[in-house]
Amino acid sequence: LVQLYIPLNFMGMLYREIKQALIDIDDMFDIIEKNPEIEDKPGAKPLQVTQGVVRFADVHFAYIPERPILKGVSFEVPAGHTVAIVGPSGAGKSTISRLLFRFYEPTSGRILIDGQDIADVQQSSLRKIIGMVPQDTVLFNDTIGYNVQYGRWDADAEEVREAARLAQIDRFIGLLPESYDTPVGERGLKLSGGEKQRVAIARTILKGPPVLVLDEATSALDTFTEKEIQDALDRVSRGRTTLVIAHRLSTIIGADEIIVLDQGRIVERGTHTSLLDQGGVYAAMWNRQRQVDEARETLKRAEEEE
Ligand code: ATP
Numbered sequence: 001l002v003q004l005y006i007p008l009n010f011m012g013m014l015y016r017e018i019k020q021a022l023i024d025i026d027d028m029f030d031i032i033e034k035n036p037e038i039e040d041k042p043g044a045k046p047l048q049v050t051q052g053v054v055r056f057a058d059v060h061f062a063y064i065p066e067r068p069i070l071k072g073v074s075f076e077v078p079a080g081h082t083v084a085i086v087g088p089s090g091a092g093k094s095t096i097s098r099l100l101f102r103f104y105e106p107t108s109g110r111i112l113i114d115g116q117d118i119a120d121v122q123q124s125s126l127r128k129i130i131g132m133v134p135q136d137t138v139l140f141n142d143t144i145g146y147n148v149q150y151g152r153w154d155a156d157a158e159e160v161r162e163a164a165r166l167a168q169i170d171r172f173i174g175l176l177p178e179s180y181d182t183p184v185g186e187r188g189l190k191l192s193g194g195e196k197q198r199v200a201i202a203r204t205i206l207k208g209p210p211v212l213v214l215d216e217a218t219s220a221l222d223t224f225t226e227k228e229i230q231d232a233l234d235r236v237s238r239g240r241t242t243l244v245i246a247h248r249l250s251t252i253i254g255a256d257e258i259i260v261l262d263q264g265r266i267v268e269r270g271t272h273t274s275l276l277d278q279g280g281v282y283a284a285m286w287n288r289q290r291q292v293d294e295a296r297e298t299l300k301r302a303e304e305e306e
Contacts, residue, residue, distance in 0.1 A: 038102060038123070046125035050114050051079035052210035052241040054100070059109035061092075061099060069095050071264040072109070075257075077241050084244040084252035086285065087261035093245045096261075097213045100243065102126055113211065131209035131240075133233070135216065137200040141187045144173055145180030147199050151206030159206060167202035167232045169195065194229060201232045212242040216251060226251075249289050258282065 054077040061070040069092045077083040085093045098104055099111060102118055111118045118126055139147050148160050148169075155163070160180070164170040172195060176182040184191055191199070204212065214233060230251055237244075246252045253272045260268040260275070260282050268280050275282035 038105060040122050041120060044120060044122045047113060047116055047118070047121040047129060049129050049210050052129075053077070053079050053112075053114050054211060054241055054243065055110075055112045056096070056099075057110045057112065059099065059111060060107045061095060061104065062107055063104070068107075069264050070099075070106075073261070073264070073266060074109075075259055075266065075269070077243055078256075079241055080239050081256040082237055082242040082244060082254075083257045083259060084246045084255040085259050085261055086246045086249060086252065086282070091261040092264045093261055094215060097132075097215060097243065097245055100213065101130060101132070129209055130211045130213060131204040131207050131236075133197065133200045133204055133212070133214045133236070136193070137196040139185040139191065139196060139199065141185040142183065143178075143181050144176065144184045144189075144199065147184060148180075148202045148206065151203035152208070155206050160202075163202040163206040166205050166235055167198045168228050169198040169202055172198075194226075197229055198232060201229070201236055205236050210240060212237055212240045213245070214242065215245045216247045249286055250293070260285075 056073050056075050059070055059073045060068065062068045073092075073096065075083065085096060087093055095104075099106060100118070102111075102123055105119060113126075113129070140150065145160060148164055149155060151163065152159075157180075161170060164173055173180055173182075176189065182189055214237065233251075234254075244252055244255060252258060255272070257269060258272060258275060259266055260280075262281065268275060268278065268282050270278065276286060
């Protein structure tokens with residue numbers, strides 16, 4: 001029986017390997033197919049970053065011509081500052097980050113980094129200087145150490161550990177059976193949303209990009225994780241030009257400027273307190289979220305008392 005079991009087990013392993021390889025290839029084609037049309041212009045030069053100022057100048061955009069998504073969006077993120085974009089679902093918030101990465105091109109208007117139109121520079125140089133902490137991080141089927149190291153291949157073990165420490169994931173890694181060598185992803189240990197996001201933050205800290213895009217998780221994390229993640233995000237964005245695509249208002253109180261987007265237009269802008277004073281769209285969103293948070297708290301307390 002053992003003689004039969006070993007080859008069968010081996011075939012099972014082979015089958016899983018092949019299936020995973022096919023899934024990986026599928027993902028790759030998906031990424032390539034999404035943006036086949038964007039190419040470097042002939043003679044495009046690398047982007048030269050001096051300060052890291054990001055500017056959107058009257059940007060219009062539509063995925064399909066008959067349905068405009070951005071209708072003249074202008075704003076600037078000064079070097080080292082944090083600007084947050086909020087607004088109802090479908091307002092066009094994530095579209096702004098996709099345009100900044102040049103996954104798509106504006107129909108009209110310009111996007112500039114330190115005065116250089118991103119349409120004129122080499123895409124590879126653009127993507128190198130922008131760090132992204134996405135809503136949902138995809139982990140490679142490899143060790144957790146590899147997944148952090150992905151931020152910068154020439155980083156040494158000490159730098160990897162320091163990045164993990166700043167992202168508040170080192171203690172968690174320390175408790176894993178094989179520490180940094182523990183396999184994660186589909187074929188290894190499954191990480192929670194909050195843990196995956198901290199791996200993404202550690203990667204970004206290691207990469208150390210001058211411009212940062214944070215696409216916040218929509219899903220509610222538990223309060224403890226949320227605070228830990230917020231601390232880690234604050235740390236990574238300190239001193240970097242940061243654009244936050246915000247789905248939760250509680251996390252952006254400290255932003256230098258908050259931009260309220262509605263149906264592709266900027267309808268309000270200012271700091272948290274000035275927007276509350278205005279008593280407009282933002283103030284209404286804030287009050288609604290506070291009511292939801294309070295209701296959640298009351299429910300939780302009632303459950304704990306039971
Ligand atoms: P959310 O808070 O729900 O993430 P959002 O403000 O980030 O919303 P976007 O993702 O920017 O919204 O999408 C803006 C609009 O563009 C939506 O109506 C969406 O359906 C549409 N859209 C997004 N991606 C595409 C696409 N690839 N093709 C066509 N329409 C799209």
